[in-house]
Amino acid sequence: MVWNVFDGHNDLLLRLAQAPGRRAEIWLTGEGRGHLDLPRMIEGGFVAGFFAIYIPSPVPHDSPDFDAVMANPPYSLPLPDLIGAQAAQPLALSMAGHLLWMERASEGRFKVVRSRTELKDCLASGVIAGIMHMEGAEAIDESLDALHCFHALGLRSLGPVWSRPTIFGHGVPFAYPGNPDTGPGLTDAGKRLVKECNSLGIMIDLSHLNEKGFDDVARLSDAPLVATHSNAWAVTQSTRNLTDRQLAVIxxxxxxxxxxxxxxxxxEDGLQGGDISLDVMLRHLDHLITHLGEDHVGLGSDFDGAGIPDPIKDVAGLPRLTGAMEKHGYNAALMKKLTCDNWVSLLDRTWKD
Incomplete structure (x- = not known):
């Protein structure tokens, strides 16, 4: 059975931004590279998802081979320097434009949604729903004026950081083993950002944020707490994963x-290799369900942003994951929640319109 999947995170817009002259080929024809394109999304049951605007860091000529470092745990990778709004905004606007172009080029098969009504209309009619997300708020200035501009374009989800620091807060480094208690909390500007996102109905994403920043958001925000693409620290002791205490707060x-x-x-060994069975994903899911409850867990693939298990391969392989979930004992009611309905309910509790 092909289940409808609502995905919490992907980096397709970065692929398009890196090859703008080939965006029609990448998006529309299923050219087979990367994890996502429109034909494979339809094949795999992808019905909705958060599409990330992400500003990559410059890579110095003397940068270490991070893949080699991560192949020999323990490791702790240095974080890149902060990127200012003036440098980040042109690329962020370009990536927002790519998302809007995807809607136009899809000829009715894909729509950028800005409200709960538009989301539910898409799900009811078989149109794939795309949500504009910002992974790291580098493109937002301290006055927050740009936040209102991106909101008008369709921004409905924002993570204050992608691991490297921003003017709003501090992210976790990529380290194993390690825990998310890695630095200071939100800045004063970050606290204002939380309040303004609450006012606008922009979902705040806690993935990549360190523990003190997480606690600041929990204290300040009047919206549900969300980590769009994070796992259980109790299973894999990476700084990017969430402790049981954080899961209880969420x-x-x-x-x-x-x-x-x-x-x-x-x-569990902290390595990157994709030569693993899907059992490890089920262990994380079991732990998340135990600590969060079955109404508060979903999928957040990180397609086109990370190496994923070989048995899945790409978005067309989602039925292999959902099939493993069914064989593991998740019944039909739970499957509907985990694959799609929990995200819809979360946005019902978060968005203002």
Whole structure:
């Protein structure tokens, strides 16, 4: 059976931004590279998802071979420097434009949604729903004026950081073993950002944020707490994963965690290799369900942003994951929640329109 899947995170817009002259080929024809394109999304049952605007860091010529470092745990990778809004905004606007172009080019098969009504209309009619997300708020200035501009374009979800620091807060480094208690909390500007996102109905994403920043958001926000693509620290002791205490705070807020498919956050040995069975994903899911409850767990693939298990391969392989979930004993009612309905309910509790 092909289940409808609502996905918490992907980086397709970065692929398009890196090859703008080939975006029609990448998006429309299923050219087979990467994890996502429109034909494979339809094949795999992908019905909705958060599409990330992400600003990559410059890579110095003397940068270490991060893949080689991560192949020999323990490791702790240095974080890149902060990127200012003036440098980040042109690429962020371009990536927002790619998402809007995807809607136009899809000829009715894909729509950028800005409200709960538009989301539910898409799900009812078989149109794939895309949500504009910002992974790291580098493109937002301290005055927050740009936040209102991106909101008008369709921004409905935002993570204050992608691991490297921003003017709003501090992310976790990529380290194994390690825990998310890695630095200071939100800045004053970050606290204003939380309040303004609450006012606008922009969902705040806690993935990549360190523990003190997480606690600041929990204290300040009046919305459910959400980590769109994070896993269980008790299973894999990566800084990017959530401790049981954090899961309890998210549950108390009636929030949500999307299971990250990135092997480096799944494997108990901290390695990146995709040569693993889907059992490790089920261990994380079991732990998340135990600590969050079955109404607060979903999927957050990180497609086109990370290495994923070989048995899945790409978005067309989602039925292999959902098939493993069924064989594991998840019944039909739970499957509907985990694959799609929990995300819809979360946005019902979060969005203002």
């Amino acid at each position: 549950r108390e807020s009636r929030g949500m965690v999307g299971l990250n498919f990135a092997t480096v956050f799944l494997r």
